[in-house]
Amino acid sequence: MWEPPTPPTSSVTSSSSTIPHRPIPLSLSVAQDKDWLLIRTKMPVCIWPESCLLGCALHDPGGSKFQPPMSGLMMYNNEPFAQPPPAHMGIPPVHIDPKTGLPRPSMYAYPPPGQFPPSLYSPDLSQVQWRGPHYPISSGAFSGAAYPPSLVNSSPLSRFGPPGLFPPPGLHPGMPHPGLMSPGSKPEGAISAHSQDRNMLDQGSNSNSGNPPEDKKKNHIKKPLNAFMLFMKEVRAQVVAECTLKESAAINQILGRRWHALDRAEQAKYYEMARKEKELHMQLYPGWSARDNYASHTKKKRKKKDGTPSKDCSNPKKCRARYGLEQQNQWCKPCRRKKKCIRYRVDEEGNEYFIDGDVEGLSDSLATEDSAHDSDSMTGSPMHSVTSDDAFSTPSKSMCHNSPSIRTRTEFHDDIPGLNVDEEHTGDLDMTVKMEDLEVTITSTPRKSLPFNTNIPVT
DNA sequence: GGACCTTTGAAGCCG
């Protein structure tokens, strides 16, 4: 049976209640790498999650895998989960009972309702109107007047989300579903999407017809959206509206956390939607395989791959190969980003060698960046991170309210005005970081005994 | 203009 990981001990305390309501870059990721302590902020934290419009992901005790109150696992009610969650998310996928067509109960428990403010998890969800019956859920991807009624149900909850949110502007019934169109193609009026898509498929199987590259582009049949993608489509607009962010990468981080915070039943809806999507997709395109799309984007992906290696680093994932996924904290930053490994080298004679550990000039940024990351805490590695989570495996460039993203000790010093870090303390296991209106005290026990305390008195 | 970033989930690929 799947067992939730035990989070490291940590605590965040606020000693004041008079601070103006504003998200502050308080989310600290503390990790211990080699012989020194790592600290970094990844995301601004709202200390008033209950009233914050961004209550979203910015505070996120529910979203974080490392919040002590969660007893190691986000729980949203007392009902047990029946299925283990996807390894990466800690929330089980909702498995649909093939007999009943309904989601099976889960064996994992959510916290009792009210344990955390609703806004903490997903303030918007209460506002998201699931109008009309939820089941059967339409596969909005293929809904529309042009589709055979047998293939399209009339539920208002479509791939485009609830009425009012979807379909998106410019899309009307009868239009081909954008998700099924090639990236470059645009809807061409009320053409039968079904027949058009069928043509696309047929043409796709006949690569000799017409201009091959253009046909390939036109014939591209996209994958059916999974549950999370459907969720994103629906909630994205709301998150964007609530948050000043516009960068999708950051938005998606929030969405990822909201997905985690989503009620089990709510997630079930999306899993069901995704299942319907897939079923309908299979009906519409019996011969289609995800493999087809692999080929259509080969050029793009190859370019990615080819661009990575160079003479002195033919393998872009040397750290991956050397350390494996279990020790991603050991990877250099480029490897973590699937880019050129900077530790793996080939000398002039062609001899391969690997710089294990810090590279001159890179030690701070690399080691710190790497070690502050996620999976270790989940996998039992010595590394610990207070906010360690997959959602922040790499810092986003733009976070809400312009919070600094502290990536390295050096950057930590440089990026935050008023921040004072005793350099010598960074080599110790205790440190105090002082900001203009914030004092962060971080304590840690030695590496091999890892209860971790993070006290953040806000002054 | 295209790749990247970022998220989760599904599916293909590969050893």
Next chain:
DNA sequence: CGGCTTCAAAGGTCC
């Protein structure tokens, strides 16, 4: 079979 990779959406950012 497990681990890894790719792709799906989105739009700002970067080169």
